[in-house]
Amino acid sequence: MVAFTEEVARKIALQERDPWIEVEHDLVCLQHTMVNVALFGPPNAGDRGWVLIDAGLRGSAPRIFHAARRRFGEHARPSAIILTHGHFDHVGSLLHLAEFWDVPVYAHPLEMPYLTGRSAYPPPDPLVGGGAMSLLSPLYSRGPIDISARLQPLPSNHCVPGMLGWQWIHTPGHTPGHVSLFRNRDRTLIAGDAFVTTKQESMIAALLQPEHVHRPPAYYTIDWQSAHRSIIELTMLDPETVLAGHGKPMRGQVLRDQLQQLARGFSRHSVPKFGRYSKSPARTDENGVVWVPPPQLDAGKVLAGVALGAIAIAGMVLAVRAARRSLPTLQHTRNLAVSP
Ligand SMILES: [Zn+2]
Numbered sequence: 001m002v003a004f005t006e007e008v009a010r011k012i013a014l015q016e017r018d019p020w021i022e023v024e025h026d027l028v029c030l031q032h033t034m035v036n037v038a039l040f041g042p043p044n045a046g047d048r049g050w051v052l053i054d055a056g057l058r059g060s061a062p063r064i065f066h067a068a069r070r071r072f073g074e075h076a077r078p079s080a081i082i083l084t085h086g087h088f089d090h091v092g093s094l095l096h097l098a099e100f101w102d103v104p105v106y107a108h109p110l111e112m113p114y115l116t117g118r119s120a121y122p123p124p125d126p127l128v129g130g131g132a133m134s135l136l137s138p139l140y141s142r143g144p145i146d147i148s149a150r151l152q153p154l155p156s157n158h159c160v161p162g163m164l165g166w167q168w169i170h171t172p173g174h175t176p177g178h179v180s181l182f183r184n185r186d187r188t189l190i191a192g193d194a195f196v197t198t199k200q201e202s203m204i205a206a207l208l209q210p211e212h213v214h215r216p217p218a219y220y221t222i223d224w225q226s227a228h229r230s231i232i233e234l235t236m237l238d239p240e241t242v243l244a245g246h247g248k249p250m251r252g253q254v255l256r257d258q259l260q261q262l263a264r265g266f267s268r269h270s271v272p273k274f275g276r277y278s279k280s281p282a283r284t285d286e287n288g289v290v291w292v293p294p295p296q297l298d299a300g301k302v303l304a305g306v307a308l309g310a311i312a313i314a315g316m317v318l319a320v321r322a323a324r325r326s327l328p329t330l331q332h333t334r335n336l337a338v339s340p
């Protein structure tokens with residue numbers, strides 16, 4: 001626990017020093033509570049000169065506003081918000097941000113039922129993934145949110161509004177209308193949750209984020225065959241750099257090797273052996289959820305799992321608080337180091 005606490009303190013200190021991670025000269029990643037949002041556009045891009053990809057958890061808006069002001073200019077609004085998908089951890093601050101900036105929001109048509117108040121997502125499967133994040137998944141919001149007034153379908157020619165040289169690729173499986181964004185010129189990929197670069201089901205991995213290509217978050221993935229096909233399609237793009245919805249950006253041969261490994265061994269190692277969606281996917285259409293397979297265990301056992309997950313979370317929260325208490329010392333040391 002001591003080593004874990006020190007490591008968390010170091011990560012938090014680093015995050016507070018750097019508001020974003022530079023992925024490319026015109027693409028930065030903002031990490032907030034285990035979820036990434038991407039800001040696309042060159043520094044000082046000015047008003048309507050940049051694009052936000054995904055909108056983080058509820059409560060992320062101040063951090064996103066601050067980063068946008070710092071990177072693009074005092075009153076710089078984006079020209080668009082692009083959604084990879086509509087899960088609660090990617091749209092939590094969307095209503096607030098879209099209204100403040102008066103900006104259109106783009107998503108795939110098959111994602112729209114969950115963004116226009118028509119349908120909640122299929123229930124998550126807390127029994128897959130084997131970590132606290134999975135066990136707690138029944139407590140996460142399934143939506144829907146309603147952003148109908150600002151929502152538009154992504155253009156059918158696969159261009160991405162405000163992002164010249166990028167194309168959107170339909171990568172279903174994690175959700176029905178999930179998309180990834182790709183720039184052919186330098187083979188940069190914004191993967192969303194089609195695959196991620198940390199073991200998102202584990203609370204410890206999600207906090208510490210050791211870099212490793214990993215399947216989409218299992219508790220929320222409703223169609224494993226489609227998820228596999230999407231990963232094969234992204235692997236064939238041979239990406240040089242990837243920014244996923246969870247985890248640190250990765251690049252180069254390590255990324256490609258791990259992605260190929262994931263695609264090759266997906267059926268054997270990544271599709272859960274047991275779970276609600278492991279044999280049959282949820283069925284959905286343009287109006288939302290049509291049918292979901294029955295749960296694999298009774299509600300009592302699931303609730304017991306949730307309780308265990310809650311205990312694990314409480315332990316983590318205490319550890320993070322202990323880590324935060326040690327931050328003034330770290331901050332003081334850093335200030336001394338940069339003082340003339
Ligand atoms: Zn997701």
Ligand SMILES: [Zn+2]
Binds near residue numbers: 087193217245
């Ligand atoms: Zn996610």
